[in-house]
Amino acid sequence: MTDPANTLVREDRVHTSLYTDPALFDAEMERIFKNSWVWVAHASELPGPNTFKTAHVGLEPVIVTRDKAGEVHVLLNRCRHRAASVCEKKKGKASVFVCPYHGWSYAPDGALRMVPHAKGYPADFDKDEFPLLSLRTESYNGMIYATFRDDIMPLEEWLGPARKWIDLFMKQGAGFGVKALGEHKFRFPGNWKIQLENTTDAYHFPIVHKTFLDSLDEETEDVFDVLGQGGWVEDLGNGHSVMVMIPDLIDLEDNLDAPIPERFAALADELRAEGHDEALVRKVVRAVGGTGFNLNMFPNIACSMAFFRVLRPVKVDETEIQHIAIGMDGGPAPANRMRLRLHEHFQGPMGFGTPDDAEGWERVQRGAQAGQDVWIMVNRGVAAPDGVAEPGHNAGDVSSETGMRAAYRMWKRMMEA
Numbered sequence: 045m046t047d048p049a050n051t052l053v054r055e056d057r058v059h060t061s062l063y064t065d066p067a068l069f070d071a072e073m074e075r076i077f078k079n080s081w082v083w084v085a086h087a088s089e090l091p092g093p094n095t096f097k098t099a100h101v102g103l104e105p106v107i108v109t110r111d112k113a114g115e116v117h118v119l120l121n122r123c124r125h126r127a128a129s130v131c132e133k134k135k136g137k138a139s140v141f142v143c144p145y146h147g148w149s150y151a152p153d154g155a156l157r158m159v160p161h162a163k164g165y166p167a168d169f170d171k172d173e174f175p176l177l178s179l180r181t182e183s184y185n186g187m188i189y190a191t192f193r194d195d196i197m198p199l200e201e202w203l204g205p206a207r208k209w210i211d212l213f214m215k216q217g218a219g220f221g222v223k224a225l226g227e228h229k230f231r232f233p234g235n236w237k238i239q240l241e242n243t244t245d246a247y248h249f250p251i252v253h254k255t256f257l258d259s260l261d262e263e264t265e266d267v268f269d270v271l272g273q274g275g276w277v278e279d280l281g282n283g284h285s286v287m288v289m290i291p292d293l294i295d296l297e298d299n300l301d302a303p304i305p306e307r308f309a310a311l312a313d314e315l316r317a318e319g320h321d322e323a324l325v326r327k328v329v330r331a332v333g334g335t336g337f338n339l340n341m342f343p344n345i346a347c348s349m350a351f352f353r354v355l356r357p358v359k360v361d362e363t364e365i366q367h368i369a370i371g372m373d374g375g376p377a378p379a380n381r382m383r384l385r386l387h388e389h390f391q392g393p394m395g396f397g398t399p400d401d402a403e404g405w406e407r408v409q410r411g412a413q414a415g416q417d418v419w420i421m422v423n424r425g426v427a428a429p430d431g432v433a434e435p436g437h438n439a440g441d442v443s444s445e446t447g448m449r450a451a452y453r454m455w456k457r458m459m460e461a
Contacts, residue, residue, distance in 0.1 A: 094112055139151075226368075311378055
């Protein structure tokens, strides 16, 4: 493999081999996913002591745990004895993880608790020397990240200006806090960067998602005219970007006196009937509709309007996508119920959005097999047009490919490090 940073990524295009070269994929797993802060969980997925979920950091399986003291750990899912995984459940509650092969058992903080028939080991065998291996773990506003690098910059520095947008996104909790309501996973036969590009791509929306737009009432269809509302895409540094599609829905606590959209009128009436005051009704209804932006955080997580989208590289031509529906932690049941219905309408496996997106991603990978020396163009909006609603650091209009260029600049930086 030649040095990819110097030969395969230019400011306005990337080489097709970034989608197709297995050697590049292997290098990405080492140089990017082992040297980044990688998102592994939302705090609400670990709701109490001794709770856990399984996840991946790049190709490596991990267990994300909350111990009895409430501290979060990210542990390699590998017994220190003969390498068997010690947990195969997606999530749950456990005070101990027991290897099914020889019975070595571990606490939620990774400490080795018990070794069956320990007399068979040398007299100086010390259990303290064989805990589950632990990754460095930090969190910001409920977003839990892990890294293999002990010397990496602090998470808040890694996120940089993205922190502002995380805080805005979490206003969907309407004062109750944000909670994961459920998830679904699927795989598509394509490279992980194809999906990374998609979450910062408004240009495709009216074409790929025409069936979704046709399913909406006229008022809601106008809201989702994402190319016609003066939005923008902004490079936030370190490969992160934000794509603002509906500027009026950046801060969900702004302009709460505006008329309630017709599609939420019945929900508002139901909340009033439950005895909630008008101020809370308006705050909750606004939160139910989600934010007007996608926050793309390199390399594996997006806060996408009203849900978390997590990507996991599997092979050079296979990627797993996890969609996590979110709602209000302890919020009104009718509001969370409607959040789920809206999620199903677009993001769900039988929704109008996700299947169409997935077909597009698959066709990109299939098309990339033709003319492998041809370049992938990410040059839309290189020269930002006049009239950008709120230009920031390296911002372009909402249909620009600013976010893709931001991600590939970070890719290049990490691959040449």
